[in-house]
Amino acid sequence: MDSLVLRMLAFSVLILALAIWGTVLAIRRVSRKQPFGVSGWGVVVFWCLVGLSVFSGPRKLLNQTADQQAASDASRDQIKKTMEAGVAAKHGGELPKTMSPDDLKIAMAVGAKAADQQGKSSAAEKLKSMKTRPDPADVKYSPDVVQMAVKQQLRDPDSATFGPMSLYSDRKMNDYYTPVVCGTINSKNDFGGYSGNKAFVFLIPLTAVMIEGSPNQQQAQLFVKTYNQLCAGAHD
Structure with a gap:
């Protein structure tokens, strides 16, 4: 069972135990004709809060799961709507007031599928945009990120010394x-x-590094081809 479901069940049991304990105390005070008191009103407030959490719980859970799946506000809203529709379909078209573990599993499965479809759509859009030459002003990079990526492929990263780096965006590959x-x-x-x-x-675009001098002949040839295509010679 998913860890989130287990945490939900454990929290629900704790809430129910506290609610029963508080209710028993309030009933005993009333039966003994004792003043309702602060503790009694505390129980009333507690049950009101429980009621609010019950009615808002499903949407909060769907929001949290959508947040985990989505990378932007727009995709988050779309995933949330898809999850709500998936859960509602199980209950005759209406979102239930309380979420069962099975409902949460359905929501997470539907959300994961929607996120995967969005990822594929985003990748397709990115490839389409790469058919057009980018404006140099829109192409940015972090030297620290580049150095970190290069160092990860070195035998002695701490000894690395970098020469000048140049940014190019005027050439095509495939x-x-x-x-x-x-x-x-x-x-x-x-x-x-x-x-x-x-x-x-x-x-x-790939956040990937290729370094000259690989002992693997195929990788060495691929580096030469890539370097000649994208780096060597004069640039616009």
């Missing part, structure tokens, strides 16, 4: 404009000596 950061890196090898400057390519 018919798509692919903004890149091109630069050089020097770091220590297995023998403790510096191996010399090596070129690298950071592909911004």
